[in-house]
Amino acid sequence: MSFDLVLFGGTGDLTWRKLMPALFQAWRHGKLPADGRILAVARDDQTDDSYRAWLHERLQAAESAKRPSDEEYAQFAQRVHYLRMDLSQPADYTRLSDWLNTRAGGAPADTVVMYLATSPHLFPMICEQLGASGLNGERVRVVLEKPLGHDLASAQAINRAVGAVFSERQALRIDHYLGKPSVQNLMALRFGNALFEPLWRRESIANIQITLAECLGVGTRGDFYDRTGALRDMVQNHALQLLTMIAMEPPSSADADAIRDEKLKVLRSLKPFDAASVARDVVRGQYRAGTVQGGAVKGYLEEDKVPAGSQTETFVALRCEVQNWRWAGVPFYLRTGKRMGQYQAEIVVSFRPTPHTIFPGAQQPNQLVIRLQPEDGLELRLMAAQGGLNAAGAGAVQESLTPVSLDLDFHKAFASERVGAYERMLLDALAGRLNLFVRSDEQEQAWRWVEPILQAWRDDPSGPRPYAAGTWGPAAASALVARDGVAWAEEA
The missing domain is CATH 3.30.360.10 (Dihydrodipicolinate Reductase; domain 2)
Structure with a gap:
């Protein structure tokens, strides 16, 4: 299986503390599909090489058993890329679409996962822009990180905005527990x-x-x-x-x-x-x-x-x-x-x-x-x-x-x-296994209570x-x- 995993909020705490270490462990365990790319998206002015160096420095804070050796990281980092984006600008989503279409051989990835590791108030805007750019086809899934809203009304508003672009089976609300x-x-x-x-x-x-x-x-x-x-x-x-x-x-x-x-x-x-x-x-x-x-x-x-x-x-x-x-x-x-x-x-x-x-x-x-x-x-x-x-x-x-x-x-x-929990959830998201993700009606009923x-x-x-x-x-x-x-x- 080929995949592209796009991490919105690519320089945020969640990405470098949880998501990237989990992806590295999945690679180390031989569970990450071989034909896959990881794209970090953020507003910082970085290149692939500078982002890889930035991430390497932060992964040194991991506990020793989970810390990559220099050789391991060099191999893993070949999968990691960076794209500077202003999430409010439609032109930047066009650049994202262009990047997703630049795989070797010209064929698109079998699966594209958009992981929204951003503040929840940005979810509607990101989803709307992804839809407007045609990045919501059947091969695309979107992962929504908690907290999903601040109350029932805001959660429902987010779900409506996401549902206008992605089907329920494409929207994965994550609870890492x-x-x-x-x-x-x-x-x-x-x-x-x-x-x-x-x-x-x-x-x-x-x-x-x-x-x-x-x-x-x-x-x-x-x-x-x-x-x-x-x-x-x-x-x-x-x-x-x-x-x-x-x-x-x-x-x-x-x-x-x-x-x-x-x-x-x-x-x-x-x-x-x-x-x-x-x-x-x-x-x-x-x-x-x-x-x-x-x-x-x-x-x-x-x-x-x-x-x-x-x-x-x-x-x-x-x-x-x-x-x-x-x-x-x-x-x-x-x-x-x-x-x-x-x-x-x-x-x-x-x-x-x-x-x-x-x-x-x-x-x-x-x-x-x-x-x-x-x-x-x-x-x-x-x-x-x-x-x-x-x-x-x-x-x-x-x-x-x-x-x-x-x-x-x-x-x-x-x-x-x-x-680990995030390793399991990320692999399930790539494979399209929905059992561990929360459905919108579950999430709204919890807010209602x-x-x-x-x-x-x-x-x-x-x-x-x-x-x-x-x-x-x-x-x-x-x-x-x-x-x-x-x-x-x-x-x-």
């Missing part, structure tokens, strides 16, 4: 095994926690983050996508639309929020100065480019319910935040206790822990007897139970076959609750789950 190997194993766990599916329902499951925690603050992205906040940045997309994969019904096939149809049903089944339920079931916070991993860090309001007195949330915890026969009455707890106690993303499924115990002492509920990062794997927490002797005399078996774990480290189990939260916060002058950096958020987040007799996983 769906490319994580552990998320793929969530699908395999549920629909490739007979063990858990009979238990995957309200009769057996007490509650489900989804935690997406970061140690990092906003860094140099204070102005962007202050316009976005944790709800838009993490809950509306990543957390809700994980929730749909946990809660969805078995799809009829592995076809992309069969899977996305079931995910959409979950989003439509989420109990809607109103002002009263937001006040009761949603906690927002903002980090203050504290200590993270042994080092002192400043608070959000002291970060660069953050406006004084900002009420943007850096933490969200919420309780929600899926109102259908499978999940009625089972609480789902979602939590995300910056400057948290540790870097951790995981899903904890807590099963109901045994109806009658014959063993003395306290027993912990069985749990299935699906770890997403920093390492991915599965842990099944059970109770077992030690088999030792007690004070009653020789041969008397101790009857109290002890927690034990069955632990699977995917990185060790499949070390030679693992690919979070909008009452955004509105309630706009009407609430109290603002986010403070929490010290290096902790697990405001105390109100613990109180939120304690009402149900539950504790967050690290507090249990």
Whole structure:
């Protein structure tokens, strides 16, 4: 297969931090089709050679195992090209079209992928210009990076603009969490095994926690983050996508639309929020100065480019319910935040206790822990007897139970076959595999569900609750789950 991959925003952080390293790894792993070109597009005045040197310097910041040697980079860089473009100028899209038609042999590429690694407000203009230049034929796909809009109305406007130029099957809305190997194993766990599916329902499951925690603050992205906040940045997309994969019904096939149809049903089944339920079931916070991993860090309001007195949330915890026969009455707890106690993303499924115990002492509920990062794997927490002797005399078996774990480290189990999330998503985009990309109706329904939260916060002058950096958020987040007799996983 021949391809041309055009990266709009070719000098931006996303391109050199995520996309180019992922493309290099795909090349290193022998997964990138041989007849392919990568074109970075930006306003900077660069040539192919100067851009390659600029990119090489930045790839040296990658962790050592993923850093290219000089010889490797020289080979990879032969695929990398640069085109200076002003995205508002039609003539520059004509130059892009001309470049795409300059392949050796004269035949166009089998596939052209336009990756919009730019601010979302530019998406409509770019798509309109691509359409006007005839760069929207059947062999062309467009990848839309998150966040897709700022609210439901802006998301719908973007989708209308994109839909006027590209069909739904050509528009790939990316959520890189769906490319994580552990998320793929969530699908395999549920629909490739007979063990858990009979238990995957309200009769057996007490509650489900989804935690997406970061140690990092906003860094140099204070102005962007202050316009976005944790709800838009993490809950509306990543957390809700994980929730749909946990809660969805078995799809009829592995076809992309069969899977996305079931995910959409979950989003439509989420109990809607109103002002009263937001006040009761949603906690927002903002980090203050504290200590993270042994080092002192400043608070959000002291970060660069953050406006004084900002009420943007850096933490969200919420309780929600899926109102259908499978999940009625089972609480789902979602939590995300910056400057948290540790870097951790995981899903904890807590099963109901045994109806009658014959063993003395306290027993912990069985749990299935699906770890997403920093390492991915599965842990099944059970109770077992030690088999030792007690004070009653020789041969008397101790009857109290002890927690034990069955632990699977995917990185060790499949070390030679693992690919990163962006690597997987980019290869899927080139191949036209849509399973891991979000459909427009999914994305709009997610916005529809979070909008009452955004509105309630706009009407609430109290603002986010403070929490010290290096902790697990405001105390109100613990109180939120304690009402149900539950504790967050690290507090249990």
